[in-house]
Amino acid sequence: MKLRLSTGPHYLSRENTQTLMLDVLIALVPTTAAGIYLFGTQAAWVLAVAVASAVVCEFLFQKLAKRPVRIMDLSAVVTGLILGLNLPSDAPLWLPAIGSAIAVLLVKELFGGLGHNFMNPAMLARGILLASWPARMSVYLMPARVLGTTNVVPAGADAVSAATALIRPQGYEVYDLLLGNIPGTIGEVCKIAILIGFLYMLFVGTVTWHIPVVFVGTVAVFTWLIGGDPLKAVLSGGLLFGAIFMATDYVTNPMLKVGQIIFALGCGILVSVIRLTRAYPEGVTYAILLMNILTPLIDRLTTRKVYGTVKKHA
Amino acid sequence: MKLSFKGGIHPLKELHEGKHSTQNKPIRELIPEKVCIQMDMHIGAPSEPIVKKGDRVLLGQVIANPVGGIGIPVHASVSGEVTGLVTRQQLGKKPSMCVEITNDGLDEWAELSPLGEVESAPADKIIAQVKAAGICGMGGACFPTHIKMTVPEGKKVDTVILNGAECETFLTADHQLMLEQPGKIVDGLRAIMRAMKVATGIIAIEDNKMDAVKAITEAAKGREGVQVAVLKTKYPQGGEKQLIEAITKRQVPSGGLPSDAGCAVFNVGTAAAIADAVTKDQPLISRVTTVTGSVKEPSNLRVRIGTSFQDAIDFAGGFSEEPGKIFAGGSMTGIAIPDTSVNLSKANNGIVVQNLKEAKVAEPTPCIRCARCIQACPVKLNPQRLKELCDMADLAEAKKKHVMECIVCGACSYVCPAKLELSPTFKEAKEKITARRI
Numbered sequence: 001m002k003l004r005l006s007t008g009p010h011y012l013s014r015e016n017t018q019t020l021m022l023d024v025l026i027a028l029v030p031t032t033a034a035g036i037y038l039f040g041t042q043a044a045w046v047l048a049v050a051v052a053s054a055v056v057c058e059f060l061f062q063k064l065a066k067r068p069v070r071i072m073d074l075s076a077v078v079t080g081l082i083l084g085l086n087l088p089s090d091a092p093l094w095l096p097a098i099g100s101a102i103a104v105l106l107v108k109e110l111f112g113g114l115g116h117n118f119m120n121p122a123m124l125a126r127g128i129l130l131a132s133w134p135a136r137m138s139v140y141l142m143p144a145r146v147l148g149t150t151n152v153v154p155a156g157a158d159a160v161s162a163a164t165a166l167i168r169p170q171g172y173e174v175y176d177l178l179l180g181n182i183p184g185t186i187g188e189v190c191k192i193a194i195l196i197g198f199l200y201m202l203f204v205g206t207v208t209w210h211i212p213v214v215f216v217g218t219v220a221v222f223t224w225l226i227g228g229d230p231l232k233a234v235l236s237g238g239l240l241f242g243a244i245f246m247a248t249d250y251v252t253n254p255m256l257k258v259g260q261i262i263f264a265l266g267c268g269i270l271v272s273v274i275r276l277t278r279a280y281p282e283g284v285t286y287a288i289l290l291m292n293i294l295t296p297l298i299d300r301l302t303t304r305k306v307y308g309t310v311k312k313h314a
Numbered sequence: 315m316k317l318s319f320k321g322g323i324h325p326l327k328e329l330h331e332g333k334h335s336t337q338n339k340p341i342r343e344l345i346p347e348k349v350c351i352q353m354d355m356h357i358g359a360p361s362e363p364i365v366k367k368g369d370r371v372l373l374g375q376v377i378a379n380p381v382g383g384i385g386i387p388v389h390a391s392v393s394g395e396v397t398g399l400v401t402r403q404q405l406g407k408k409p410s411m412c413v414e415i416t417n418d419g420l421d422e423w424a425e426l427s428p429l430g431e432v433e434s435a436p437a438d439k440i441i442a443q444v445k446a447a448g449i450c451g452m453g454g455a456c457f458p459t460h461i462k463m464t465v466p467e468g469k470k471v472d473t474v475i476l477n478g479a480e481c482e483t484f485l486t487a488d489h490q491l492m493l494e495q496p497g498k499i500v501d502g503l504r505a506i507m508r509a510m511k512v513a514t515g516i517i518a519i520e521d522n523k524m525d526a527v528k529a530i531t532e533a534a535k536g537r538e539g540v541q542v543a544v545l546k547t548k549y550p551q552g553g554e555k556q557l558i559e560a561i562t563k564r565q566v567p568s569g570g571l572p573s574d575a576g577c578a579v580f581n582v583g584t585a586a587a588i589a590d591a592v593t594k595d596q597p598l599i600s601r602v603t604t605v606t607g608s609v610k611e612p613s614n615l616r617v618r619i620g621t622s623f624q625d626a627i628d629f630a631g632g633f634s635e636e637p638g639k640i641f642a643g644g645s646m647t648g649i650a651i652p653d654t655s656v657n658l659s660k661a662n663n664g665i666v667v668q669n670l671k672e673a674k675v676a677e678p679t680p681c682i683r684c685a686r687c688i689q690a691c692p693v694k695l696n697p698q699r700l701k702e703l704c705d706m707a708d709l710a711e712a713k714k715k716h717v718m719e720c721i722v723c724g725a726c727s728y729v730c731p732a733k734l735e736l737s738p739t740f741k742e743a744k745e746k747i748t749a750r751r752i
Contacts (some may be wrong), residue, residue, distance in 0.1 A: 010639065
């Protein structure tokens with residue numbers, strides 16, 4: 001009889017990186033399904049290429065670098081899918097392919113792989129695509145189909161590009177903003193689907209409410225202060241998708257709750273300022289990236305009181 | 315509202331904390347043919363054996379005298395013949411000196427001189443009686459109890475807490491003892507309160523043992539200053555510092571003792587042993603331990619101190635499948651044993667057998683900074699950062715970040731999705747820092 005000797009704990013939680021990533025993927029199912037329904041098969045192709053490119057790039061890099069191949073942890077799938085959902089549905093397929101390659105190779109693997117990237121891979125890849133092909137990236141296509149009954153006329157087969165709903169939110173009913181009958185990227189338009197995903201992640205404990213709620217709340221308050229319509233500001237752009245699926249990326253946000261709240265406040269203020277100055281119609285990408293960069297600093301400056309480091313009981 | 319501390323986890327929640335198979339199983343007594351009693355099971359200098367091979371000893375007879383300021387005597391846990399003084403590997407780092415006694419099956423007691431009922435026994439003699447009975451903390455630490463009962467000069471203790479939380483996974487020994495002998499536990503608490511001149515005694519039990527809460531509450535009726543506190547089921551609720559925080563909202567200062575927070579904490583099993591020592595003068599010769607996991611008949615056993623793990627496992631029906639790992643204690647902090655010839659000490663509250671599959675070690679993967687360890691830490695450390703520092707061998711910085719406050723409860727390791735060895739790393743770091751005086 002040979003007994004294994006090791007220190008406790010001798011049973012570990014069933015949760016591992018793969019199950020966490022799987023939960024994020026499950027949470028993305030409604031959004032993905034809504035995106036494909038609204039925008040048609042072209043959207044499905046964009047998503048498929050984005051995911052495939054991310055996984056293949058990660059596999060090849062890890063093979064060539066002689067590192068353990070970790071594609072089964074599903075983190076590359078999550079990165080690819082999130083990037084794809086951030087693209088317009090009529091993107092030429094080289095765009096998701098290049099975007100995922102940038103996300104996985106440049107942002108993640110070159111900085112040491114999972115856990116070591118200092119910016120959200122999908123987010124930075126989107127930022128780079130936006131800066132490199134602004135015309136391609138700033139096209140906000142009207143969905144080919146509509147969800148529910150509405151006054152909005154679907155674009156049909158001859159999809160026409162429109163300005164993002166952010167530019168003219170008053171043109172849309174809250175109902176259409178929630179269901180996704182607005183121009184935008186594949187994943188950002190259907191807010192109901194995004195919120196279902198958020199509820200799922202809260203329920204299984206993938207994320208806590210802190211970052212999404214503070215982030216979105218800050219934007220709402222800011223918009224209200226400058227006389228805008230907070231509800232439409234929250235529902236019209238990529239804010240909800242970014243706040244729920246991208247700002248909550250473990251690797252690139254602070255570890256302590258108080259740090260996470262500072263991070264989310266910063267994101268909210270930056271989005272509001274960028275939207276206000278209209279430098280870009282959409283500020284979520286750059287807001288999150290800037291706060292990603294500040295994360296190590298926030299982590300350094302936030303601490304909590306360790307047990308027992310108090311004065312003696314009298 | 316149920317009392318609790320901040321942080322913590324609920325390990326093996328889906329498996330009922332692993333306690334299901336022994337819960338509410340009556341305590342069975344195991345009398346072994348042979349015992350091998352360690353001289354150094356308690357914290358403090360090892361005791362000095364006063365018997366030699368061939369001596370006949372009686373049950374409860376002193377076989378080793380205490381050495382040094384915090385030592386305690388050791389007693390024969392069976393009557394019979396001393397068949398050897400041996401050095402054997404036990405759960406400690408180095409092999410231990412042990413006295414081996416072959417049981418004659420008579421259970422013939424040595425002469426006993428009880429102090430009387432706990433309410434009338436002379437209060438100033440109780441602590442000496444506890445020391446003479448060889449009692450040490452039965453919750454796992456084995457710290458000599460008479461020292462804990464002696465309040466240091468200049469400190470004031472106003473609350474005695476009995477720890478019946480049993481937050482560790484798999485263990486049901488304390489639970490069953492509370493169900494079967496609640497009166498004895500309350501007696502023990504009263505003896506401690508009288509000896510320490512403390513007016514308030516609180517018996518703390520987690521809310522997954524409401525039957526024990528009921529039994530103890532019943533037994534505590536009409537007893538002076540005795541209260542029952544219901545705690546939230548959470549690990550490590552039974553950690554001394556967490557228990558004090560949950561009940562009194564006070565914290566034990568860094569480097570301090572419970573008395574610095576005005577408290578003294580004892581395990582419920584220890585209290586029962588104190589009651590036996592005071593009312594019957596029976597020394598600590600047996601204890602309740604849970605034998606569970608891959609055994610045919612998971613059981614709560616009353617075992618004599620010095621019984622071998624093999625005997626205890628056999629008494630629980632033997633292995634039900636090939637064992638991969640066996641540990642003494644619950645799954646969070648239990649100590650893995652090299653083989654089953656190891657003997658039970660006064661601190662052994664459980665034996666858990668894992669099969670080959672359960673014994674497999676999970677492969678660590680990169681940290682994804684999910685912060686689960688931070689949420690879990692009952693001491694509010696940042697395990698993620700500390701692990702980085704320890705891996706870089708920057709122990710001075712780790713000390714600055716309070717690694718010495720780590721209670722090595724294992725909560726961070728348990729929740730880590732990357733399966734990183736967090737708490738073992740901190741245990742090692744603490745030992746290195748102490749040894750190298752960093």
